[in-house]
Amino acid sequence: MDFQVLWFILVTVLFIGFFFLEGFDYGVGMLLPFLGKKDEERRAIINTIGPVWDSNEVWMITAGGAMFASFPQVYATLFSGFYLALVLMLVALIVRGVAFEYRHKSAAASRSNWDWALFFGSAVPALLWGVAVGNLMRGFAIDENMNYWGGLLPLLNPYSILGGLVFVALFLMHGANYLAIKTEGEVEKRAKEFSFKAWIVATVLTVAFVAWTFFETDILTKSGVNGLIPALLAAVALLTVGYFNKVGKFGSAFIGGSLAIVFATVMVFAGLFPRILISSLDPAYSLTIQNASASALTLQTMTIVTAIFLPIVLVYLGWTYYLFRKRVATDVKTLVY
16 A cells, blocks of 8 residues: 555545544534523533533644645645635634633623524534535536636535535434433433434435435446445444434444444545545546645655554543543533533
């Protein structure tokens, strides 16, 4: 295996970690104003992700940094083409981060404003990530000089918007299952009731999106490596979520939702390989792991550094989740956020 293939796989793994971890994170933020009826209930909901939300976002930063170092031309084309959408996402994430820290320090009358800030700060990135992934699968106007032409509006096409709605629905389902295993009392009850409803919506939207993908792109049908097998595995995992919700095994439902997100991410990257950005103007203009990668020395150096520090990061991450593994009660004395 050469370094270009290795780093394509590593970038895929980083996005898998991001969508899996930040998925329930965004879902909890979107559910906050609806599942928490009292202030202490909303505080309990926030405390389920309070110790980990910022480390979950680091996966996004790391994925972007890895792409910049390993495939710099992809980073340049992608971030310039999605510039306005990324600025909007960044603003939403800043508002979200401020809301986490200031809500419990504010007067009771103004806390509702911070709750809605958390909602929009979670919903906007979730939607935009789905739109971005939809455009990656569909392709967009990249010319022979690896420059994107078209601005923001062409990116907001019906296919990619449906992709954004799929992301929102999956993350809502993921967040509801997470709250079902991390909270107690009325919040737990509401999360369990909502999770099955969210699963129905997520399943319907996902089926529609995959069917459209079959006709709109070659992600599932191209010769060689394609995304068909991971797509089928994602479908099976998603179906198990509904079953486990019905029988009351919400830990298993959370695992099933996690696997659905993991396999869906693999589907996207497997369907792209060896391309990274597809040109809708001419397939020859697409950015691949060969024509958009950094030098062999850069990739080799990055591999050595990653081999040293990635295990340390994973151990720390696992220790963090183990430390905060218990359910969160609505006892005000135990709430930090």
